[in-house]
Amino acid sequence: MPATPATAVVVSGLVKRYDHRAAVDGLDMMAPAGAVTALLGPNGAGKTTTVECCEGLRRPDGGTVAVLGMDPVADARALRPRVGVMLQDGGLPGAAPAGEVLRHVAAMYARPRDVAALSERLGLHTFARTQVRRLSGGERQRLALAAAVVGRPDVAFLDEPSAGLDPQSRLVVWDLIRSLRDEGTAIVLTTHQMNEAEALADQVVVVDEGRVIAAGTIPALVGSDGTVRVAVRPIDGAAAPPATDYVLAARLAAALEGAVQVAAVSPGVLQVRAAADPALLHAITGWAAGQGILVDVAPGRRTLEDVFLDLTGRHLR
């Protein structure tokens, strides 16, 4: 039996343009087996285009994609039985009853999951005879997830798996995704919901404007209790910052007399590796006044939402 490579998906330097506009612009990511990797980003960030390149639905304009060590387009025949796909827009035939659609997808595999058990688990049996087009958004999402996993895939690409789900269905869906992970499946999901990424993901890839702007485990991204986050910006919002983040980090470290580590963790954000106390906060704000910059000092663990907004900017686009 061929072993599943530990890294199920490797994307490097991926570029995809639509009408000369780059939807994905040099994106790198990896997704290990037996883990949930979340592509997190605002609408239009390039998440869907990235997974569609992994699914073989789009041909990259640049860079490479390897799924289970194979090319999604050239090796599509070998990959299709081993890759499960949940599209953002569903892709389920509207006129057929839900149960028939799932049985139909299952018929494409030599050894599919037990359709009845899967239906029971996702609560599909209550609407098995209802036409897909008459299902609620949440019912349709659960059916689409069932279709993606019925073939026992080694890799599952789930595009916004819990969009439109009520809280109960969302827990059922998350539970299924976790047990797939525990079976060793590599799961790549897209989401713009922080709580979903925090609840499910073993690692997060933050995407904005077609590029990765941060990646890592949740603790690495949000920091821990022993850190202080310092967001820096000039007093005059229009002026450029007095120095680059790295220079500012070095200056702050010097100001704190080298007793603690300071790192530039993301654009405009420095991280001080020390537990917050009044003296430290006083030292930081005093340093900022000397530099002529405003700082936003937040001790302790941030939410992923804070990280996300810091990274992608707080303005609406």
Next chain:
Amino acid sequence: MSDPAAVTADRGVATAAPLHRRVLAQAGFETRAVLRNGEQLLLTLVLPVLLLVVLTRTELVRLDTTDRIGLVAPGALALAVLSTAFTSQAIATGFDRRSGVLRLLSTTPLGPGGLLAGKALAILAVEVIQVVVLGSVAGWLGWRPTGIPAALLLLALGTAAFTSLALLVAGTLRAEAVLAAANLVWVLLLIGGGVLLPVALLPDGLAAVVRLLPSGALGEGLRAALTGQGLAWGPVLVLGAWTLVLGAAARRFFRWH
């Protein structure tokens, strides 16, 4: 956690069902979709049967023949091909393309090739039902056809040409535009395309053009074959040429997204 070895043993490597099972499953799925859709049934069965009966039993349209059913029945079969291979298929594929069904199924082991094979098989299955129903009704109206092998060849060629056209339209236009175009073409070809009624009933200039259309070629070819005039090579060449051109265009321009 359960024993990891047990998990591995249970997982194995997922494999596809055999090709014939996948294609047959898709063909069955698509055939059932046509049969449970009221509009599709109206288009593919009810209207051809209605037109067959009305045009045979009434003098609504003057046909210079003593054997009305001999001329009308082949036309009804040609209309059945137009309905199933073109209009019905274009609409179904156009909407499946918009709603992502084509993309999703192409990521399963069915693949794009299996999807197209399943569609082709489903069209043939519906046509078999149409031929049986129309043939039975026509037989009841007194039809005694000859030249059936030639007619089957023409039906197959007509199906290939119109399916290619359906995929070209469905793969390039928006779903609403496909719906409008597929229905409009059906009506226009029904009235003036030489499908249901002999091309000779059309004005001379138009008739010459219509003989070169897939609709006129299929209708005229079937009428000639089934009234015992043998296989006419003109219609065979016209249908073959359209199949090549439309098939190449569909292959070139069809978009899955």
